[in-house]
Amino acid sequence: MSVDVVENTAVQLINEDKEFSQELPAYFQQCLKGRDIDQNYHVISVFGSQSSGKSTLLNLLFNTKFDTMDAHNKRQQTTKGIWLSHTTEVNTNKGTTTDPGSDIFILDVEGSDGAERGEDQDFERKAALFAIAVSEVMIINLWEQQIGLYQGNNMGLLKTVFEVNLSLFGKNSKQLEESQSQKHKMLLLFVIRDHVGVTPLESLSETLTTELENVWKDLSKPANCENSTIYDFFDLKFVGLSHKILRADKFLEDVKNLGDDFSNSENFEKYLFKPQYHHMLPLDGWTMYSANCWDQIEHNKDLDLPTQQILVARFKTDEIMNETLDKYFENYDSKVKPLILENDKESLIKLLVSIKDNCTDMYDDLASRYAKQVYLENRYKLISKINEKFYNTIELFIKGISTELIDSLKKSLANKDNEKLSFNEILLQVSEDITKSFNDLIKNFQNEDLINNDSIKELTSKFNKFLTKKQNELRDVQVKTIISKFKKNMNFSMKDNIISYLSSPTDDVWDKILKFFNETMDELLSQYKISANDETEMLYDFQVGFSAELNETIYKRLRYIAWTILNTTVHDYLNEETVTSILRDRFENSFRYDEHDTPILWKDETQIDNAFKIAKENALEIFDVLCIAKRGDNTEIIPDIRIEDVEVEDDQGIYHLERFAHIINEIQKEKVLRQFRRQINLSALDAKRSMISTTTH
Numbered sequence: 001m002s003v004d005v006v007e008n009t010a011v012q013l014i015n016e017d018k019e020f021s022q023e024l025p026a027y028f029q030q031c032l033k034g035r036d037i038d039q040n041y042h043v044i045s046v047f048g049s050q051s052s053g054k055s056t057l058l059n060l061l062f063n064t065k066f067d068t069m070d071a072h073n074k075r076q077q078t079t080k081g082i083w084l085s086h087t088t089e090v091n092t093n094k095g096t097t098t099d100p101g102s103d104i105f106i107l108d109v110e111g112s113d114g115a116e117r118g119e120d121q122d123f124e125r126k127a128a129l130f131a132i133a134v135s136e137v138m139i140i141n142l143w144e145q146q147i148g149l150y151q152g153n154n155m156g157l158l159k160t161v162f163e164v165n166l167s168l169f170g171k172n173s174k175q176l177e178e179s180q181s182q183k184h185k186m187l188l189l190f191v192i193r194d195h196v197g198v199t200p201l202e203s204l205s206e207t208l209t210t211e212l213e214n215v216w217k218d219l220s221k222p223a224n225c226e227n228s229t230i231y232d233f234f235d236l237k238f239v240g241l242s243h244k245i246l247r248a249d250k251f252l253e254d255v256k257n258l259g260d261d262f263s264n265s266e267n268f269e270k271y272l273f274k275p276q277y278h279h280m281l282p283l284d285g286w287t288m289y290s291a292n293c294w295d296q297i298e299h300n301k302d303l304d305l306p307t308q309q310i311l312v313a314r315f316k317t318d319e320i321m322n323e324t325l326d327k328y329f330e331n332y333d334s335k336v337k338p339l340i341l342e343n344d345k346e347s348l349i350k351l352l353v354s355i356k357d358n359c360t361d362m363y364d365d366l367a368s369r370y371a372k373q374v375y376l377e378n379r380y381k382l383i384s385k386i387n388e389k390f391y392n393t394i395e396l397f398i399k400g401i402s403t404e405l406i407d408s409l410k411k412s413l414a415n416k417d418n419e420k421l422s423f424n425e426i427l428l429q430v431s432e433d434i435t436k437s438f439n440d441l442i443k444n445f446q447n448e449d450l451i452n453n454d455s456i457k458e459l460t461s462k463f464n465k466f467l468t469k470k471q472n473e474l475r476d477v478q479v480k481t482i483i484s485k486f487k488k489n490m491n492f493s494m495k496d497n498i499i500s501y502l503s504s505p506t507d508d509v510w511d512k513i514l515k516f517f518n519e520t521m522d523e524l525l526s527q528y529k530i531s532a533n534d535e536t537e538m539l540y541d542f543q544v545g546f547s548a549e550l551n552e553t554i555y556k557r558l559r560y561i562a563w564t565i566l567n568t569t570v571h572d573y574l575n576e577e578t579v580t581s582i583l584r585d586r587f588e589n590s591f592r593y594d595e596h597d598t599p600i601l602w603k604d605e606t607q608i609d610n611a612f613k614i615a616k617e618n619a620l621e622i623f624d625v626l627c628i629a630k631r632g633d634n635t636e637i638i639p640d641i642r643i644e645d646v647e648v649e650d651d652q653g654i655y656h657l658e659r660f661a662h663i664i665n666e667i668q669k670e671k672v673l674r675q676f677r678r679q680i681n682l683s684a685l686d687a688k689r690s691m692i693s694t695t696t697h
């Protein structure tokens, strides 16, 4: 493609559609007329608000023909984009230099004006970024009045541009820094327009420098540039230009002075093109380089995306992390299991520590060369993955140990040597000991950094739950033991004694029985008795670590059991037959024997009839006592405990406690009486027969 190049006219390097020009080689071809300039060229760009006189300055300084919005073409819309112009002419105090050894390429950015700014910040930002990436000197054009006004002097845009530049090209500068003795830098040349001179240039430069340093401090910097300063990447220079219209002569003078600094390479101090600003690329290399830069800038859509460097780091460190885990966790289970089974704490900890060390060593070795932030992120991930795997192991190990500890608790409770202490005292003391052992165990793992705080919390809470559950189980067993021991002893004391009371009853037999019952129960419960605060009320503590309420429940249950034992004993024993036989015994005792237990020898029938009548009355006197259980004051005995008051798994008696006092009912009474009468009549008959036989002989 041929481009008609008029001397010093510009080519649109990047157009309004943000496309990089294909015409660049042809443009170079024509403006250099076939000269091979190799690396002998310079690139300058300009940055600043629209209509701040950028193009005007460039045209004056370098004899270029960038579009300007001057008085003659105010209406004319300049075309948006980045324009590139070649020049060999610099306006200096010695006239216009045309030194063929110093070809200069100038980039002018044409944006939209302030009113449309919001819409095209993207272009502005990308253009500035591109300018920084490809040029040696960037002229930052600003009005004197703008200085100090953050909004006005483009510091916000500069901050964004610095930030993105660092993340996109920071690594490049670092590589350059490593491969070359000289650090690559660029010059930021602040050109202060309409400088009246009231505020000296020095103080304006100071203000700007402070602002720039602050902007740099606030940048979010990539890992490898964290401690960088603005001077690692940029040199700063400041120039003031007089008012173009009000002091036209002075303005031109100032422009020429600036031109001197761009052309006089002899004056090393002031010469603006320092070797370290150059990209050291031949021109066609620079073309390719700038095309790539634009591509990268343009395709980093919001200029906030992770850079290539970060993406590579993520991929690589992920891969290394997984390889590391695969390598050191191979056959992990089979290595760890025997140690768990053998409760071998030392070896287990040793093994885990070595696995962890190996993993982090391998990861550090291979991954630390990638972007630090990503490397550290994945290192953290690696460690959490290792800890996750360890957690299961440690949990299994601790479970085994916990079971052992609980067994020791059971043993201590069963140990006869501990008998001086109550069940609850042993339970609490040993629980405290095993909790300490557990905590020590956890500490062992914690000290080696094999377990994190959350996991410790979780394991501790699991252990506490387990311990509480086991304690409750042991308490339940203890309560059952107390109950069955009580039942056995109560049964043992009651049965024979109660039956012996009932088999030869007296009028006050029930008072005696109640007294005996209460005394027996009191005695059996005496070891659990405690006195309450007010001395009158006795309370019970069964020493299993229960609340007063629960102790009360157990107490009620024991009383209920005692009552059912009494109930069953009485009702089992006092059936129709037994009652009949008790009555009959009583009758026989008085009918047949005298007060010395000698059998009576009957003399006549009257004697027999009298004795019979007395004996029968005597026997029946006790009948009502056996039929219904009453105290001496003639009140029915009612158990002072009801089934509703206690939780029992099974109702102990076939006889209902409520009907405790009612032993023989009316129908049974009739039967007993009939049976009794028959038997005593037989006895009387026998007596009469015996009298006849004695008299006949």
Ligand code: GDP
Residues within 6 Å of the ligand: 049, 050, 051, 052, 053, 054, 055, 056, 057, 067, 068, 069, 070, 071, 193, 194, 242, 243, 244, 245
């Ligand atoms: P650009 O958009 O930054 O490239 O600005 P232009 O170079 O197109 O100039 C914009 C307007 O500012 C034109 O009307 C110029 O005549 C005027 N101008 C250029 N330089 C100066 C200057 O140094 N001082 C003042 N006051 N006006 C200037």
Ligand code: MG
Residues within 6 Å of the ligand: 051, 054, 055, 056, 066, 067, 068, 069, 078, 108, 109, 110
């Ligand atoms: Mg312009």
